[in-house]
Amino acid sequence: MLQKASQIEAEKPTPRQQAVLDAALGLMVEAGDQLTMTAVAARASCSKETLYKWFGDRDGLLSATVRWQASKVRVAPVDRARMDIAALTATLEQFASDWLTVITSKTSIALNRVAVAHAGSAKRGLGTIVLENGRFALAKRLKPVLEAARDAGLIAFDDAETAFRTFFGLVARDVQIRVLLGEKLKLSTVEITADARRATQQFLALHETGASFEARPGGSHLRMRKDVPVAYQVSRSARAPDKGKPRRRPPSS
């Protein structure tokens, strides 16, 4: 046999298998819950027997489909030799924009729907996969950026995980839960760009150091406070020396 069901979990699917997985993906996006083995076989023009030989069972097919989609969106990790406030801003906006684009895409919505429903069942591997390739992959790529920016003195935070989650919240807000619950929420590219800008500016407002603000070109983008432009300071009681040591664990982990 070409690919055992147990092998496919680690190996790259053959082109024919990729076609089958794309068919499953398309069906998942269009029909949502109607992802039956018969339907996949019909769309992919393959026999159900082949599906079972390749993927073991329905869960195997679902799992392979989710992993296949995840492998398609994998992007190159960012590496920034020079790290200044402009580069940081651009990178954050790019991350925010990418993330908003992903979570509002039909594919992501369908995939997350399936994974959420699956997580309610006994076996919840799909949720883990989606989480691993979504939210945690994002964190893994973004944290080095944040830490590089901190090392460069541009921003300040105790814990990279907490800082990431703040950024995540400012970017995603209520978008994902709303689309998952079926609300039509079509974000145009200009809205996404604006949202990414807003989230980035808010994040920088919370975390940037004085030095970085002085040099920041887009300081006037932040317009939360509109009628009372005023100088204020935060954290007047914080002092310098304990850099890098988080004061307390973030509540997440």
Place this chain on the structure above:
Amino acid sequence: MLQKASQIEAEKPTPRQQAVLDAALGLMVEAGDQLTMTAVAARASCSKETLYKWFGDRDGLLSATVRWQASKVRVAPVDRARMDIAALTATLEQFASDWLTVITSKTSIALNRVAVAHAGSAKRGLGTIVLENGRFALAKRLKPVLEAARDAGLIAFDDAETAFRTFFGLVARDVQIRVLLGEKLKLSTVEITADARRATQQFLALHETGASFEARPGGSHLRMRKDVPVAYQVSRSARAPDKGKPRRRPPSS
């Protein structure tokens, strides 16, 4: 007949029907996907015929169950005669704490799972109900607080919807999607309290006016910037007059 299926959508269920709905709710929380009509009838000690007479069909039962749970968590709207920075902080922290408690509860998770799965199907009434009684109900209760605080000069923002969504994002961050995708994420009450504090302080840091900061007792709670206490200002280009008129529509609606 006592209650037709079409009637129950608007009327309050009888005590016996409430017991049935509670049984369905409990089953939903425990078994997740295994919410079969037989199981509900067995747990509620009623006949399936009665279920169909009361709720029409399976979707009717699901819908009634979701609506029943929603009716149980309805809380009184806040009304604050005096609005100072302490009251605002306390209210925001309360909202944040309540919301985190809700979205991490087993009931909410189970309900959202069912609604999300349902939203993938053709008929997506459950998602709308959950959204209406969750995220939108929260906004409806919180926006008057925000606007009262703005009127009192404590905070500043252009659009209440946008300000709410910022707060929402800072509070929820990645919590809901993670628990929905099956991650075990047990937040203790002290973690929730700390999170509520952090979110509130971050929100205030983004939106408070200078006057409110002067009077704020908890100014030192915000510790995002730790090693560079510095005065900086935002929105130096913003001027006063267009109060209350949002500069552009929020991307949500």
Place this chain on the structure above:
DNA sequence: GCCGAACCGTAACGTACGGTACGGTTGACG
């Protein structure tokens, strides 16, 4: 006590779908 409505428990029906079996076809290889 009698009647009918509401309800319980259970059996039964129909169907959808996961999973399997099997005959027929293709194509590589000798």
Place this chain on the structure above:
DNA sequence: CGTCAACCGTACCGTACGTTACGGTTCGGC
């Protein structure tokens, strides 16, 4: 050309579950 593995198409099986039907029980009204 023969062989054999992979694969397609389709028929088939078993089960789970939504839905309906029906006999038996309780209970309020007369």
